[in-house]
Amino acid sequence: MNRLLPENPVAALSIKLGVWAVGMFVFALWIMPPMYDAFCEITGLNGKTGDRYEVTSAEVDTSRTIKVQFVATNNQGMPWEFAPEVRTVEVHPGEQTRVNFEAFNPTEQKMVGQAIPSLVPYKASSYFHKTECFCFDQQHLEAGEGAELPMFFIVDRDLPQQIHTITLSYTLFDVTDRFEDGEDNVASVTQ
Numbered sequence: 026m027n028r029l030l031p032e033n034p035v036a037a038l039s040i041k042l043g044v045w046a047v048g049m050f051v052f053a054l055w056i057m058p059p060m061y062d063a064f065c066e067i068t069g070l071n072g073k074t075g076d077r078y079e080v081t082s083a084e085v086d087t088s089r090t091i092k093v094q095f096v097a098t099n100n101q102g103m104p105w106e107f108a109p110e111v112r113t114v115e116v117h118p119g120e121q122t123r124v125n126f127e128a129f130n131p132t133e134q135k136m137v138g139q140a141i142p143s144l145v146p147y148k149a150s151s152y153f154h155k156t157e158c159f160c161f162d163q164q165h166l167e168a169g170e171g172a173e174l175p176m177f178f179i180v181d182r183d184l185p186q187q188i189h190t191i192t193l194s195y196t197l198f199d200v201t202d203r204f205e206d207g208e209d210n211v212a213s214v215t216q
Contacts, residue, residue, distance in 0.1 A: 092113060093192075094190065097126060100198045103199045121178070122177065124178070145194075
């Protein structure tokens with residue numbers, strides 16, 4: 026490799042540092058994100074709650090009550106009004122519960138939003154199952170339009186006994202630019 030580098034030590038060092046910087050850039054953009062997603066899926070970190078859950082018949086555990094809190098925030102640049110109808114519910118493990126979120130597009134143009142969930146404590150993410158959720162799809166709202174966004178969930182009966190409170194937060198992102206002329210182009214959007 027030394028024959029490929031210039032004899033000037035400053036130029037050689039500059040080339041080595043440039044190659045190192047490009048390598049770090051490639052790692053950060055193309056290699057790290059899939060590794061991070063795999064790590065989060067294996068460990069349950071980052072509170073990812075997974076996809077749609079199919080309900081199975083199970084008895085409700087009325088001997089326990091779990092407090093579920095809801096938080097809604099907008100990503101930078103997302104002008105919608107977005108909030109849960111209630112901030113807290115108490116549920117029994119095994120019972121299906123519905124909570125509505127509200128969204129309103131105050132702009133003068135059609136927009137598309139996508140809600141990304143996160144759940145804490147991280148240990149609870151394997152025991153929190155959404156059977157139906159607005160976060161599974163993009164939300165299309167016309168200018169000045171509002172919508173009620175339902176979310177159905179079940180807290181698993183096997184939730185560890187030391188967990189008494191779960192906080193589910195959604196961050197709403199503007200994904201309008203991923204759709205052509207406001208029309209659905211679902212194939213181009215990764216969920």
